[in-house]
Amino acid sequence: MSDSGLAVTGTVVTPIAFPDPPLLNSSGVHEPWALRTIVEVRTGDGLVGLGETYGDAAHLSLVQTAAAAMVGLDPFDLNGLTRRIAAALGEVDAPDAHGLTGGSSPQKTLARVVSPFEVACLDLQGRATGRPLHAILGGKVRDAVPYSAYLFYKWGAHPRAEPDAYGEAVDPAGIVAQAQKMCADYGFRSIKLKGGVFPPEDEVAAIRALREAFPDHPLRLDPNTAWTVETSVKVAEATDGLLEYLEDPTPGIPGMAEVAARAPMPLATNMCVVSFADIPEAFALGSVGVVLSDHHYWGGLRASQRLAGICDTYGVGLSMHSNSHLGISLAAMTHLAAASPTLSYACDTHTPWQLGVDVVSPGVLRFVDGSVPVPDGPGLGVELDRDALARMHEAYLACGIRQRDDTGYYRRFHPDYVRRLPRW
């Protein structure tokens, strides 16, 4: 490999869409299409590094701006990457359209835009040196990364569409059935329920039903800040002994601290601590016992390692968050988790909700007993399926969705719905 040959010669940014089931959450319901953006970073040597990020229009536009700043960059120069993108973007604050990953700031916006390029550069580092990404990240400490079954309350089908393979889940029996199918198909050994959809007592009932059906699986409940402090404490007491952690019960660092002080289990978060700037106050107040890292908005894999180091230093646990994603992100999450000694929980993943659709060629990523065996090919170890990419880009162009809007979509069918957090 020569230095000049590895320099970036061009970057391709492709927005795509893929079918998403009607998954319910505290903001509404998933639309029929989920958006992502695929980033390909190409070098003079003909190598291609891959990254995957959000697909909302405002974010996509920033990613395109950033892509134009990549030419000439050495993929090893991650400091230069951040500097170039920061200069290209200027100070800009593009909030997450859906608000499910916490507050927004210029730093978080920059981190979200840097992330897919950083992953692509690390992928290139691995490809250029013939090493898997986990080796670039410090070496794998596990051969397979455990993920959790990520359960959702859901409709049986999008209105006027065919039911999906999972069917409806609007009560404890439906949730247990969903868990049984997902655990049978993937072998998951721990279970997370996305809550904040039905009154808390109904969701507690679902957790009790899961515990009965799965006596040994660690359980988690995540209402996405749907509850007040008092409701959160009541749910925490009602689920004492049932949950390994309770995730984002209530909004805000002070509110989480109040709940944490009275809850018997640790609180986890991907909404209260979402950037480095949140850490000092939240850790000082004891707001969270577990941070769910997410390289998509923490700024990439090295930034996620920095976060892991801070959590370890402060005695705060580490788990991993997931939005709807495809195989590039699953590979990146798996390599990162494989190289993270202090990650002590199964990671979240939306993979089952892709229903078999992916942008990477099949064969590398698979689930064995709920875990993904860590790819050992160079870099991420996955390759773009260019036919799938083209199809999914066509779907993006055709679907009409340009910004995730769970609330607006839900209101189409329930016009009196108002997003309110906390609701109970």
Next chain:
Amino acid sequence: MSDSGLAVTGTVVTPIAFPDPPLLNSSGVHEPWALRTIVEVRTGDGLVGLGETYGDAAHLSLVQTAAAAMVGLDPFDLNGLTRRIAAALGEVDAPDAHGLTGGSSPQKTLARVVSPFEVACLDLQGRATGRPLHAILGGKVRDAVPYSAYLFYKWGAHPRAEPDAYGEAVDPAGIVAQAQKMCADYGFRSIKLKGGVFPPEDEVAAIRALREAFPDHPLRLDPNTAWTVETSVKVAEATDGLLEYLEDPTPGIPGMAEVAARAPMPLATNMCVVSFADIPEAFALGSVGVVLSDHHYWGGLRASQRLAGICDTYGVGLSMHSNSHLGISLAAMTHLAAASPTLSYACDTHTPWQLGVDVVSPGVLRFVDGSVPVPDGPGLGVELDRDALARMHEAYLACGIRQRDDTGYYRRFHPDYVRRLPRW
């Protein structure tokens, strides 16, 4: 490069000694010989990675134990490196003999032993991929790394020996003369005075004299915890406007916090915050405004980057500490500093006190206007001078010193001397 070819086939550990001037500090005086240990990690491909660490006998013995655990390791597998060495050492606590880098713990002992091997592995990563170490560490953000003139009160010569080029410095005039020579020879743009040797008012007078002679050079004073809280506050008030930071005036995290609350300038430390376990309490109490990182006891270059990330997150400044060292360490410090965006102070170095002696071949490391241009060869960019290594190993065998003992050496000439911290 093949995976198996890059695996470690053997490690050579060589204790060495080199002449050290009679530099005074709060524990006594430097002995005529400084000890270091040179680590060479060899791979099947014939590459050699270099590391440099302390030379005290207890530490050397642990380094030798660790070296035996290296065979078969992939130099990219830094997690595996730590795991292997931790297993080889077991839980052991070997305090710094001289006590000038703060308290001791099993974690810090492990970090000290891991460090030279981690540097050697990163050197190998660079050599194997044809990239300078700064690229492996994330890319250089500066082309040259500024260092500070590191002034010491000193005797003109070791008893019964020839005077060195710097001569005696026991008062403000001597310190200013030393600074003038050192700044003329190296071009340093900032100045640190090692204090804790004479009564505080004398050292404040030296700072005033330095300010007069060097109106634009940032100044630092480091008495190595020689002062009580009250004395520290008095010195801080007396040097208001003169110091960019005051380093380790008093022992302990609570004592530093008391001084920090009343001092007009930031406090810096390499004695109060010396391992990740110290950080939460010290940062919560506001004990320090600047951490002087040192890869030799923080556990290597990646661990130093983790420390930098924590400091940045908590709004704590970052500078770099130095003990007596040679060119391998200077190269490692320079690459790390080059790749550290948040390092905002000139680094410390003992290089002038080597008086031209080194274990690396000349030509790569040099000072231009007080800064070391960042080497751009593969890895550390420096090569062992094997003749020098042999000579310095002979010196180690002959010198009779096996553990740094500034206090014992000082007592030979001042039998009534008692090490007392704080003294004033």
